[in-house]
Amino acid sequence: MTDRADSSGGTTAPPAPRSAAPATGSGGRGGPDGGRGGRGDRTPRLPGRRGTGAPRPRRRSLRSRLRRDWQLLLMTLPAIALLAVFHYTPTLGNIIAFQDYNPWDGVIGSPWVGFSQFERLFTDARFWSAAGNTLMIAAIQLVFFFPIPIGLAILLDSVLSPRMRLLLQSIVYMPHFFSWVLVVTLFQQILGGAGLFSQILRQNGYAPLDVMTNPDAFLFVVTSQMIWKDAGWGTIIFLAALAAINQNLYESAAVDGAGRWRRMWHITLPGLRPVIILLLILKLGDILNVGFEQFYLQRDAFGANVSEVLDTFIYHQTLVTGNFSAGAVAGLVKGIVGLILIVLANKLAHRMGENGIYRRS
Amino acid sequence: MSTLFADRPVWAERPSLPARAAKNTTLAAIAVVIIFPLYIVVLTSLSPASAVNSAGGLVLVPQGISFQAYADLFSGGVVTRAVLVSLGVTAVGTAVSLAATILAAYGLSQTGSLWHRPLLFAVLLTFLFAPGMIPLYLLVSNVGLIDSYWSLILPTAVNAFNLVVMRAFFMNLPGEISDSARVDGASEWTILTRLVLPMSKGVTAVIGLFYAVGYWNAFFNAILYINDNSKWPLQLILRQYVQQGQQLSSNSVIGDAVQGTASAPNLAIQMAIVVVALVPVTFVYPLVQKHFTKGVIIGAVKG
Incomplete structure (x- = not known):
């Protein structure tokens, strides 16, 4: 594998990166590779250094490049090794989806069963129920959770005193850093059968109301939890987009007689549009990942009928029943569908002129 | 609350009183919804047995302090x-x-x-x-x-x-x-x-x-x-x-x-x-x- 910036010889900076480049890490400069196409092309390089400066031999031997870059490679090694062991190796381990795996025989010794695990999965009503719940929760998140950070960001942005704003931001960001166990516990203490709400009802002579075990309230409860935990954190990206809107637009609109609402409609919202579209598309690509701990923690209280999502289904399939292949096959199906969704979502993003999480190659 | 409007640009009109009230109430309500559960949790953890018993559960009003x-x-x-x-x-x-x-x-x-x-x-x-x-x-x-x-x-x-x-x-x-x-x-x-x-x-x-x-x-x-x-x-x-x-x-x-x-x-x-x-x-x-x-x-x- 030679790297292109180096083998392209005397040409100037490589244009856009060709690799998968998450826009999230790009600093707005077009992919992690963007911005500076190699440190070397800004200042003339000494011979034997990296970069694409002209006074360089067209091709360097692997050995001399190794001598030049071994420190960098050594630095990269621990992270790459961790990813190789704990990301790529288990990814290959998905092969047990085609086996009737048992831990004593291992991957080598376990019998191969072709697609029969898939057949069993697709005829399992609980799998379809979990898939249905996942999509339902994702849809609810999209409709009821997604717009809230936008509104909240506009609201926060309208607070003019910097200190007040910082205080409010500190408060609304905070719950993002609480664990799901903590959030669920707090909700239980307020809304549960032994919680504050029921306590007040009881003291006033009413029957207590346990919202936290009522299956009909499940969607309401989990959505409230998501909003409580993450709506504030979600404003960060919109606040950044709001700060990037040219203030002169507001001024000239105001001079032209546009009122507060018209300015919001014609300036603020169009300014937020790219971010909104991007996040919507990313959300579509991520629709099967509705969260895990939140549902795992409340599965017993609300019942598997409403609260089982794909991830908890995989867990209970396997680690409770001991059938590893059944869990792996569900995970593999989820992963493949998720991958397809990400690719489709990015196609959509590119079509709408956005970057998506990777660029068009 | 006048500090809230410290740096209003000259071209922007001051919002009407009801609008300001609505905005401030909303922001205050959001802050309360986030802080209130934390408040009662901390308060209850610091309350003596008598306070927890008389409240019949979570304590809303401070009644003494105990690090027990x-x-x-x-x-x-x-x-x-x-x-x-x-x-x-x-x-x-x-x-x-x-x-x-x-x-x-x-x-x-x-x-x-x-x-x-x-x-x-x-x-x-x-x-x-x-x-x-x-x-x-x-x-x-x-x-x-x-x-x-x-x-x-x-x-x-x-x-x-x-x-x-x-x-x-x-x-x-x-x-x-x-x-x-x-x-x-x-x-x-x-x-x-x-x-x-x-x-x-x-x-x-x-x-x-x-x-x-x-x-x-x-x-x-x-x-x-x-x-x-x-x-x-x-x-x-x-x-x-x-x-x-x-x-x-x-x-x-x-x-x-x-x-x-x-x-x-x-x-x-x-x-x-x-x-x-x-x-x-x-x-x-x-x-x-x-x-x-x-x-x-x-x-x-x-x-």
Whole structure:
């Protein structure tokens, strides 16, 4: 594998990166590779250094490049090794989806069963129920959770005193850093059968109301939890987009007689549009990942009928029943569908002129 | 509330009184909804038995103060141990994660270096798919990490997103100083530690916070990988004794020293566990918050 910036010889900076480049890490400069196409092309390089400066031999031997870059490679090694062991190796381990795996025989010794695990999965009503719940929760998140950070960001942005704003931001960001166990516990203490709400009802002579075990309230409860935990954190990206809107637009609109609402409609919202579209598309690509701990923690209280999502289904399939292949096959199906969704979502993003999480190659 | 309108631009009209009232009420309500549960939890944990009993549950109005619940928790029982486990995993994990992330972010920030592209690609590819819970569990089990604290650290040690954010930050630093240091014969290690890191305190703090909060809050990996409940981190204790409401007195949650003597009410102890889980996060995060815009938004958000 030679790297292109180096083998392209005397040409100037490589244009856009060709690799998968998450826009999230790009600093707005077009992919992690963007911005500076190699440190070397800004200042003339000494011979034997990296970069694409002209006074360089067209091709360097692997050995001399190794001598030049071994420190960098050594630095990269621990992270790459961790990813190789704990990301790529288990990814290959998905092969047990085609086996009737048992831990004593291992991957080598376990019998191969072709697609029969898939057949069993697709005829399992609980799998379809979990898939249905996942999509339902994702849809609810999209409709009821997604717009809230936008509104909240506009609201926060309208607070003019910097200190007040910082205080409010500190408060609304905070719950993002609480664990799901903590959030669920707090909700239980307020809304549960032994919680504050029921306590007040009881003291006033009413029957207590346990919202936290009522299956009909499940969607309401989990959505409230998501909003409580993450709506504030979600404003960060919109606040950044709001700060990037040219203030002169507001001024000239105001001079032209546009009122507060018209300015919001014609300036603020169009300014937020790219971010909104991007996040919507990313959300579509991520629709099967509705969260895990939140549902795992409340599965017993609300019942598997409403609260089982794909991830908890995989867990209970396997680690409770001991059938590893059944869990792996569900995970593999989820992963493949998720991958397809990400690719489709990015196609959509590119079509709408956005970057998506990777660029068009 | 006049400070709220300190810097209104000259062209903007002052909103009408009802509009201002509505806005301020909304903001105040949001703040209350977030703070109120924390308030009653902290208050109940600090309330004496009489206050908890007379309130018939959670305490809304302060009636005296008692640190009995905390004294019970930290008298050497399960909770003490769990707090130590969580602190240890968080400290070691954050150190490992930050080291691996910073090194790799720097190693990959020099475009044009050997194997830079394939290595970067290998990092970025992890965004597209997760290995899946079951194969990961089997791997952790096969390498013998079940019931080891390392199982709570190594599988999540490198977060590709954090790595990419950090790398983007390094690449946006002015390169001229590093270049001249390199000309003077400085090693990459020297450039990283002497030149690059001192310029990257904010982003390091933010990424460090993300990792630390992740380790402190980690719950499910302990469910998967830690069977021995004497090695449980705090979040599992929180779940067992507070969320699931398992009785505390029948267990050794509180140390032997205080068993049999007058201890704090069950609810106060439960709430004290919540507070213990809450406090590190609430105290560390404001210190780092000022870097959020710089470190995170610049690095991550401007998609």
